[in-house]
Amino acid sequence: xxxxxxxLLVALATANAVKVPESGYLFTAPKVLQAGTDERACLSLFxxxxxxxxxxxxxxxxxxxxSLSTTLDKSDFLLFETNTAVPDSVAENGEYxxxxxxxxxxxxxxxxxxxxxxxxxxxxxxxxxxTLKSETFLTLVQTDKSKYQPGQKVLFRVVTLSHDLTAxxxxxxxxxxxxxDNIRVAQWKNVKTxxxxxxxxLQLTEEPPLGSxxxxxxxxxxxxxxxxxxxxxxxxxxxxxxxxxxSLESNEKTVTVKVCAKYTxxxxxxxxxxxxxxxxxxxxxxxxxxxxxxxxNISDYQFSDEQGCAIFDLVVSKIGIGHRNxxxxxxxxxxxxxxxxxTGLRQVEVKEVSQAYSFINLRQSDNAQKFxxxxxxxxxxxxxSMRDGKAAKNxxxxxxxxxxxKERVISDEKKPTPDDPVYSTHKKYESHVKxxxxxxxxxxxxxxxxxxxxxGECREYKTDENGRIVYYxxxxxxxxxxxxxxxxxxxxxxxxxSHSTLTAxxxxxxxxxxxxxxxxxxxxPCSGDVTVKLLSTEEGPVPxxxxxxxxxxxxxxxxxxxxxxxxxxVLPKMGPEFKLLVYYIKExxxxxxxxxxxxxxxxxxxxxxxxxxxxxxxxxxxxxxTVRASPNSVCGISAVDKSTELLGTSNQITLDTVFSKLQQFxxxxxxxxxxxxxxxxxxxxxxxxxxxxxxxGGATVAELTGQxxxxxxxxxETSGAAHSSLFIPPPTRSQRFRTDRExxxxxxxxxxxxxxxxxxxxxxxxxxxxxxxxLPELTEDKIQASRVTSTTPAFFTAGLxxxxxxxxxxxSVAAAPSQEDQxxxxxxxxxxxxxxxxx
Numbered sequence: 001x002x003x004x005x006x007x008l009l010v011a012l013a014t015a016n017a018v019k020v021p022e023s024g025y026l027f028t029a030p031k032v033l034q035a036g037t038d039e040r041a042c043l044s045l046f047x048x049x050x051x052x053x054x055x056x057x058x059x060x061x062x063x064x065x066x067s068l069s070t071t072l073d074k075s076d077f078l079l080f081e082t083n084t085a086v087p088d089s090v091a092e093n094g095e096y097x098x099x100x101x102x103x104x105x106x107x108x109x110x111x112x113x114x115x116x117x118x119x120x121x122x123x124x125x126x127x128x129x130x131t132l133k134s135e136t137f138l139t140l141v142q143t144d145k146s147k148y149q150p151g152q153k154v155l156f157r158v159v160t161l162s163h164d165l166t167a168x169x170x171x172x173x174x175x176x177x178x179x180x181d182n183i184r185v186a187q188w189k190n191v192k193t194x195x196x197x198x199x200x201x202l203q204l205t206e207e208p209p210l211g212s213x214x215x216x217x218x219x220x221x222x223x224x225x226x227x228x229x230x231x232x233x234x235x236x237x238x239x240x241x242x243x244x245x246x247s248l249e250s251n252e253k254t255v256t257v258k259v260c261a262k263y264t265x266x267x268x269x270x271x272x273x274x275x276x277x278x279x280x281x282x283x284x285x286x287x288x289x290x291x292x293x294x295x296x297n298i299s300d301y302q303f304s305d306e307q308g309c310a311i312f313d314l315v316v317s318k319i320g321i322g323h324r325n326x327x328x329x330x331x332x333x334x335x336x337x338x339x340x341x342x343t344g345l346r347q348v349e350v351k352e353v354s355q356a357y358s359f360i361n362l363r364q365s366d367n368a369q370k371f372x373x374x375x376x377x378x379x380x381x382x383x384x385s386m387r388d389g390k391a392a393k394n395x396x397x398x399x400x401x402x403x404x405x406k407e408r409v410i411s412d413e414k415k416p417t418p419d420d421p422v423y424s425t426h427k428k429y430e431s432h433v434k435x436x437x438x439x440x441x442x443x444x445x446x447x448x449x450x451x452x453x454x455x456g457e458c459r460e461y462k463t464d465e466n467g468r469i470v471y472y473x474x475x476x477x478x479x480x481x482x483x484x485x486x487x488x489x490x491x492x493x494x495x496x497x498s499h500s501t502l503t504a505x506x507x508x509x510x511x512x513x514x515x516x517x518x519x520x521x522x523x524x525p526c527s528g529d530v531t532v533k534l535l536s537t538e539e540g541p542v543p544x545x546x547x548x549x550x551x552x553x554x555x556x557x558x559x560x561x562x563x564x565x566x567x568x569x570v571l572p573k574m575g576p577e578f579k580l581l582v583y584y585i586k587e588x589x590x591x592x593x594x595x596x597x598x599x600x601x602x603x604x605x606x607x608x609x610x611x612x613x614x615x616x617x618x619x620x621x622x623x624x625x626t627v628r629a630s631p632n633s634v635c636g637i638s639a640v641d642k643s644t645e646l647l648g649t650s651n652q653i654t655l656d657t658v659f660s661k662l663q664q665f666x667x668x669x670x671x672x673x674x675x676x677x678x679x680x681x682x683x684x685x686x687x688x689x690x691x692x693x694x695x696x697g698g699a700t701v702a703e704l705t706g707q708x709x710x711x712x713x714x715x716x717e718t719s720g721a722a723h724s725s726l727f728i729p730p731p732t733r734s735q736r737f738r739t740d741r742e743x744x745x746x747x748x749x750x751x752x753x754x755x756x757x758x759x760x761x762x763x764x765x766x767x768x769x770x771x772x773x774x775l776p777e778l779t780e781d782k783i784q785a786s787r788v789t790s791t792t793p794a795f796f797t798a799g800l801x802x803x804x805x806x807x808x809x810x811x812s813v814a815a816a817p818s819q820e821d822q823x824x825x826x827x828x829x830x831x832x833x834x835x836x837x838x839x
Contacts, residue, residue, distance in 0.1 A: 021758065021759065022047060023046060023047040023119070024124075025044065025758065026043070026044040026583075026591065026756075026759055026761075027115060027117075027126075027754075028581075028753050029041035029100065030553050030555060030667060031671050031753065032130075034135070034553060034554075035103065035104055035105075035133060035136075036104035037102055039099065040099060040554060040555035041057075041099075042097040042546075042548065043086065045091070045096070046585055046589060046759060047093065048093075048122075050088040052119065053117075053118065053119040054083065054118050055115070055118075056081070056115070056117075057081060057114070057115055058078060058113070058114045059079045059081065059111040059130070060111060060113075061079055062112050063109070063110070079103075079108060086119075095546055095560065109132055110131050111129070112129060114126075115128070126756045128754065128756055129672065130673065131671060131673070135220070135221050136664065136665075137161065138160070139159070139160050139217055139222075139224045140160075140658070141157070141217060141226035142157050142159070143155065143651040145228070145640060145647070145651060146228060146229065147229045147230075147648060149231070149232060150207060150210075151206045153202070154201060154203075154204060155200075157200070157636050158191075158193070158198050159196060160172075160197075163553065164554075164605070166605075167197065169195060170196075170219065171193065172188075172190075172217060172219060173218045174187065174189055174191075174217075175191055175200060175217050176216050177215050179211075179213060186202050197636060208230055209230070210232070211229070213229070213230055214227050215228070227650075233647065235647075236646045237340070237345060237643060238262060238263045238264065238269045238272075238340065239262060239347070240260070240349050241259075241261075241262075242351055243257070244258075244351050244353055246353070246388045246389075247355065247359065248332070248354070249356070249493075253321070254317075255353060256311065256313050257276065257311070259304075259309065259311075259338065260304075260309040261274070264642045268304070268306070269304055272303065272304040272341060273341065274301060274302050274303065275301040275339075276314070277298070277335045277337075278298050279296065280319040280332060281330065281352075283319075283320040283326060283330055288320070294319065298318050300312050314332075316332050329354075331353065333350065334352070334353065335348065335349075335350050336349050336351065358494060359386065359494045360387070360489065360491045361496060362383075362384050362397065362489055362497065362498050363498070364382055365522050366599055367598050367599050368380055370502075370596070370750065371502070371742065372504045372505065373504075373514045373594070374478040374512060375478065375512060375537045376512050376514045376536075377472060378472070378473040378502070379470055379471070379518035380485065381471075382399075384489060390467075391463070391465065392463055393463055393465050396460050397460070397461050397487055397488070398459075398461075398487065400456050400487075401456065401486070402457075403453070403454040404451060404452070404480070404483070404484070405454075406479075406481060407449065407450035407451070416772030416773065418770045419771045419773045421706035422687065422691065422694070423444050423770075424703070428703070429698065432697030433690070433694065436697075442765070443766065443768065445767055446771065446772040478510065480504050481503070481740045482502060482504060482740070483501070483502045484499070484500075485501070486498070503741065507590065511537055512537045513537075515532055515533075515596045516532065516533040516534070516535050520598075523600065524600050525601055526572045526601045526603035527570065528569070529567055529569050530567070530570050532566050532596075533564065535564075542564050543584045543586070545560065546560055547559055549574070549580055550581070550751060550752055550753065551574045551577070551578035551579070552666060553666065556574070566580075572605040576662065577597055577598060579752060580595060580598060581751045582595070589759045590744070590759070590763065591759050593748060595751035602655050602656070606629055606633055609626075609628040611625075612626075613626070625637075625639075669749070669751075676746055676749050679737045679739045680737050683739065686766050687768070736768070739765065740764075741765065743764040748761075
């Protein structure tokens with residue numbers, strides 16, 4: 001079997017072979033636009049001097065019934081628009097940021113965005129889909145308790161916040177309360193808030209329906225609910241603390257449980273009757289029937305000691321947990337019952353302990369470096385934790401990696417010709433293609449490439465106090481397509497492993513950028529400055545770069561820099577995570593970019609401090625309560641008996657509660673639109689662009705299709721870019737498209753940025769798989785006239801002079817006569833078949 005052939009359509013003869021656009025732009029905004037807000041957007045200019053520079057953005061509804069779209073004008077579906085003039089103070093290669101006002105009435109989920117940029121006599125138009133999110137607030141409901149008795153008063157407040165946790169003065173359309181039978185017993189219409197907060201109350205009757213009641217809050221956007229319970233109960237006077245393992249190994253037979261009881265005022269509950277009962281979940285009746293030595297439950301009891309505690313060693317193998325004849329994956333249900341002597345007051349709690357398949361967890365850090373940039377180092381991060389969630393310190397983690405690449409050497413064997421008229425036409429107009437296409441390589445293949453793997457490299461790392469390792473992969477050559485990474489570790493008798501693949505980036509000018517943050521902690525504090533390094537393959541001065549920070553779906557900071565480090569403050573509004581995007585535009589018009597995710601501690605922007613003037617007071621004494629916060633803060637204060645919290649704390653607004661609701665504002669990498677197109681879509685469009693270029697160079701329809709133009713059809717009728725697809729036959733089963741790299745658009749898309757540009761954002765090479773032509777039989781004359789060469793594609797030798805062709809030595813073939821003495825009697829249809837090195 002012959003080796004595969006890879007034919008290069010466009011290659012770079014030098015590092016600066018990228019075609020230079022006369023002028024251009026790069027527009028960025030969040031991929032998801034929030035109704036009722038002002039969204040920040042930015043326009044980077046490329047050789048666009050003033051004056052008279054203006055940008056128009058129009059957003060049209062997409063989900064329009066076909067019956068209406070054919071009868072109404074496009075303007076009838078306009079949702080909103082923004083017009084802005086670029087100030088003359090902005091340089092021709094500067095950046096201008098502005099706000100897009102999204103009306104609160106917008107309810108469409110997506111829109112077609114039409115952009116029109118004018119500068120002098122130049123006009124650029126582009127369209128894109130953008131996701132719209134209806135107006136959304138953080139509406140929180142808090143009650144003073146989680147449970148109420150008949151006849152008590154229910155106090156509750158409603159808090160409305162924006163995405164940055166600032167109070168909103170939006171009125172509430174309606175608030176009402178329903179019983180467990182869904183009967184409305186109270187309501188408030190058009191409730192006005194006091195700087196984002198309103199407090200209401202409901203008096204329960206002496207015989208209300210018992211069960212779960214619901215508070216409903218209707219805003220202009222949505223309805224929010226909060227539940228509370230009404231039941232008869234005795235207020236507990238003591239609380240329980242239970243210590244038990246989070247999980248069990250499959251062969252563990254004993255569980256140790258420590259139970260401590262103390263009064264709400266801190267004193268231990270001594271000589272209380274502590275009983276414990278354990279059952280197994282996951283073990284069927286037939287297993288108990290077939291194992292007569294098994295018990296369905298085990299019990300024990302003790303009196304609490306002077307510290308109010310009791311310790312139990314439960315032999316759970318008696319109920320099938322860890323039993324030799326019972327499989328794993330089961331759960332121990334432990335019920336603890338503590339009764340105070342003399343009063344009969346009891347507290348009951350249930351604890352579940354499951355058998356785990358793994359007691360260590362090796363995971364890739366959320367903010368680890370994601371992209372592999374050739375010629376730049378890669379720093380990966382993993383975190384190792386134990387079954388209880390604690391960090392596994394000073395443990396060994398082994399990291400191995402192998403690199404993959406395609407063999408480019410073409411053998412001296414007979415080489416097949418791609419059976420594609422576009423390829424054949426390109427060969428004829430090669431010089432024109434090279435002039436027009438400076439940055440978009442295109443390859444033809446007649447079979448799968450020879451893929452090779454480098455020898456594996458392994459290294460061991462020791463986890464730090466946070467269970468974290470940072471591993472290092474040295475800079476890789478540009479012919480590396482991807483790297484496979486495997487990590488493994490063993491702690492005691494348990495082990496865990498992980499596997500991942502990194503796809504390499506491509507740049508036609510060999511320019512790469514990487515945000516290096518491996519020296520920073522996995523989670524940043526929510527205050528103070530942070531510095532990241534910017535690694536670049538550029539030689540000489542650091543290029544002028546642009547950076548943007550996206551948090552909670554908003555561009556909160558944008559700036560310019562020309563240093564290899566970036567320092568910026570971390571603010572509470574950047575939690576729980578933010579994305580950093582850095583890019584620059586080369587003189588050739590190529591965009592070089594990188595982005596990274598950073599996790600941030602959960603913090604409120606308004607720091608509140610609460611204190612009492614005394615730790616302990618007697619009944620009837622007074623105590624002073626002090627609250628410290630920012631000026632003009634509105635504080636909701638609640639004071640309850642600590643015993644009420646023993647009945648439940650679901651009524652409270654906590655830090656985790658608020659930040660869980662903030663997740664809805666984070667733009668994830670999978671959010672629409674997906675700007676990294678599939679290989680098929682990307683390569684087909686690239687091929688259409690190639691056909692346009694060939695047409696502009698003089699190629700005919702017959703040449704591009706391999707068929708004659710229908711008789712009577714003028715050539716002009718099928719000319720022009722709009723008909724490029726007519727020249728390309730539908731792909732057959734043997735025709736496939738593939739790309740093996742990532743390029744500059746990927747960091748924008750991963751970080752949640754919408755990007756529109758006429759600059760070189762997508763430059764990754766395309767491979768088209770086609771069938772090979774059947775070759776005519778070779779004769780000695782054809783062999784003598786042909787030159788056999790072997791070369792490496794210029795994609796991997798850009799900027800290097802081509803090697804001289806080797807001499808042809810065929811001793812058995814006589815020398816051909818000179819052209820003057822040769823009488824032509826042979827007129828072949830195919831007279832040349834060879835590979836030549838591009839200059």
